[in-house]
Amino acid sequence: MLNNKVIVIIGGAGLLGQSFIRAVTEAHGIAICADIVSKEYPADITSKESIQKLIENVKEKYGKIDAVVNSAYPRTKTFGNHFFDVDYEDFCINTNLQLGGAFLIMQQFAKYFKEQGYGNIVNISSIQGVVAPKFETYEGTSMSSPVAYSAIKAGVIHMTKYVAKYLKGSNIRVNCISPGGILDGQNELFLKQYKDVxxxxxxxNNSDLNGSLIYLLSDMSQYVNGQNIVVDDGFSL
Ligand SMILES: NC(=O)c1ccc[n+]([C@@H]2O[C@H](COP(=O)([O-])OP(=O)(O)OC[C@H]3O[C@@H](n4cnc5c(N)ncnc54)[C@H](O)[C@@H]3O)[C@@H](O)[C@H]2O)c1
Structure with missing residues (x-):
């Protein structure tokens, strides 16, 4: 479905990113693993220069970029704090990193895609940007869902619509995937309470998102634009 399409996956070394890289490769696309920890394609979503350099590097090697997926997830160590323990500074830093980063990726890639004459942007939001957290799933654990995360992820979904519409007439699509929680060694109590909702x-599993990703990256979704696909086993109902 992605024959010879050059797809840049930012945050490609992460839990979701690694699975996205595999899925794109299996669909016969050319997956570029860009990440702040990557040696071959280093990229920092919070730096305009770094993103511009990434675009130049990929363009030089492959002559085109068909799509970019932003799965980077910069955050502070205290990002998971409960509502009353969140410092104002920490709220602002995380919002700048994640929402600001999503803005920069869309702005810089859209600029390049306009020159190129086409392009495709896929953002990764979350169910926490779609509905309020189900705090009952965290009961009896130290876990919570950060207040900034809800604000950031709702912002990513809405910015997706803004940018899609702003780019009217330019052959550039902008869509979003909002995943539910992904298995990553969480404790049994939480897993049970989460399953109950x-x-x-x-x-x-991270691979459960691959179908939606490949669909959005392929020509099968040519006129899907400005949309948010929720993949959450009904969590948000
Ligand atoms: N894991 C989940 O349960 C889950 C659920 C819903 C949504 N999401 C979303 O999926 C996306 C990816 O999450 P993940 O679980 O794969 O996270 P992760 O922490 O496993 O991976 C994130 C990757 O981003 C990279 N990174 C960090 N800062 C960066 C920067 N400034 N520039 C470029 N790369 C940077 C890291 O090196 C890492 O490889 C995030 O937007 C997250 O909110 C995750």
Missing amino acids: CLNKGML
Whole structure:
């Protein structure tokens, strides 16, 4: 479905990013793993110069970029704090990193895609940007969902629509995927409570997102634009 399409995956070394890289490769696309920890394609979503350099590097090597996926997830150590323990500074830093980073990726890639004459941007939001957290799933654990995360992820979904519409007439699509929670060694109590608010599986595997990603990157979704695909086993219902 992605024959010879050059797809830049930012945050490609992460939990979701690694699975996205595999899925793109399996669909016969050319997956570029860009990440702040990557040696071959280093990229920092909070630096305009770094993003411009990434675009130049990929363009030089492959002559084009068909799509970019932003799966980077910069955050501070205290990002997971409960509401009353969140410092104003920490709220602002995380919002700048994640929402500001999403803005920069869209702005810089859209600029390049306009010159190129086409392009495709996929943002990664979350169910926490779609509905309010289900705090009951964290009961009896130290976990919570950060207040900034809800603000950031709702912002990513809405910015997706803004940018899609702003780019009218330019052959550039901008869409978003909002995943539910992804399995990553969480404790049993949380997994059970989380499953109770879902329909069949509960927490998902990272590979459960691949179908939606490949669809959005392929020509099968040519006229899907400004949309948010929720993949959450019914969590948000
Ligand atoms: N894991 C989940 O349960 C889950 C659920 C819903 C949504 N999401 C979203 O999916 C996306 C990816 O999450 P993940 O779980 O794969 O996170 P992760 O921490 O496993 O991976 C994130 C990657 O981003 C890279 N990174 C960090 N700062 C960066 C920067 N400034 N520039 C470029 N790269 C940077 C890291 O090196 C890492 O490889 C995030 O937007 C997250 O909010 C995750």
